[in-house]
Amino acid sequence: MEKKENKLISFIKSYHTDNFKLNDFILIPFILAYFLIVLGNTVGNLIINYPASMIINDTNYDYVAFLSMYASFIGIWIVIFLWCLIPSNRPIFGAVWKKCKGNTLKHLGIGLLIGFVTNGFCILLAVLHKDIYLYFSGANFFALLGIFIAVFIQSSAEELICRGFLYQRIRRGYRHPAVAIIVNALFFGILHLGNPGVSTLAIVSIVVVGICYSVMVYYCDSLWMPMAAHAAWNYTQSIVFGLPNSGLVSKFSLFKLDASTATDSFFYNVGFGVEETIVAVSINVICAILVVVWGVKNKKKPTNIWE
Template identity: 30%
Template sequence: MATPKPTLSSRLMANPVVRIVLGLVLTFAAVPLTMILASQLVAKPYRIVWPQLLAAVLVWFGYRFYVRRIEKRQPTELATQGMARELGAGLLIGAGLVALTFAVLAALGAYRFDGVNAASATMLLPLAELVLVGMAEEMMFRGVIFGVIERSLGSKAAIVISALLFSLAHLPNEGVSVLAISVIAAYGVLQAALYMKTRRLWICIGTHIAWNYCVSQVFSSTVSGHAATDGLLRGELLGNAMLTGGAFGIEGSLVALVLIAVTAAAWPRRA
């Protein structure tokens, strides 16, 4: 008996590139749509926090829809059991790496601490955007891109390709350099290692949020070329751009590259 010829749609769905594109679209499409609708329907003073949180919820639903309908499996990487513990671990890892980076920079004379600003509830407002960024980027780069490539080409290829694409996504940012791209790629490898250890995204999301929040809102420094804001601590990066990261911030620093690369290399890959 002749084997039925695969349909065009089934062949397309079996193609890794098609699956990645569909996954990225379904996961991220809610972000620009939510922001555009909010800007058109709601006055600016009332567009604080909630559009980002709404977009984060829609990203979560979009990724689950992709996994169930395109990947034909359950999204166990987003299971809520153990979520708080894994998020907490990720937050500690991200905050610890940032604190260690600034400590080493201070020891090298490349960071000067000037004092502490008064704590304010406004320092919590950026969390909404950082939660959205952490969720969207981790679901896209670790959930979709890493996941599809690993199932198609294996873990090593998935680590390299997902980290490379993650770093290249930061090319438009101000102050980007070869060193900055190397740091972001090393961070992508670390995130892949965290994902491979737990096979869940929560620890990766926690690390991502904590890194961005601590750099910007604790150390008042530039994040991936985005302008610095007044956070909890006052300080100044001084001297050679290879240490300070220049306009890109500490994510373009040789110190950050070494610390992240060592952590990524030392982190176990399997649960």
């Protein structure tokens, strides 16, 4: 009997780190992450909706409505900040700030470039294949800047929850990084199940993006990099080119889509945009592989924020 118990303990230790606690069991941080999102959205709506209602009118309705929807994700930042004031949660601050050596302006810039180039390439293929027709709508620098800030708040909040909080909590308890990478990517996909036009391929695409952003955190030791890549991807397709962003369409954008000419293909999905395509999945798989190859070749290892 004692031998069997020793084997069980050895088996458990082979998967878990020495820092593993019962509340690190995958399901617990999974549920907690969802709870923090719900609470954060509630706080964000309370903070943003009232000032938005004071300035919104028929002239600026589309802009203010979209701006406030994205800016309300500031509530998630606030809730995570307050949560991390609890001593046992404070190491999460290290993932967000300078304890991780990759949280630099350089990696922030690389992330922006990756998001813009990968999404822009997907859109270019859809245009060249004549799946979509875009026309110039008009430019307002300050309006575009304001929306960029709001989009960055939204995108970085999702990264904070998925690749900051959830990823790091699971990394604390499990030896192999693949556990944290896959679980937080699946959670990221689940968050989008209620989006308009969602399908199996759309969720697969989002999960792949989640894996891609997770390997950035692991090999580049940077949460800032996927935050920037996520924001640039969303901003490029939604605000620059006016295409659906995970099924959601902004009425404010630099270019507009002639929806009557849009067709489904390997390069574009009418309901969900470029994300729900084999091409987008392939590009993000390639991006993830390149990050892994670079990280392995250069023997990159992430900072253990729990030490």
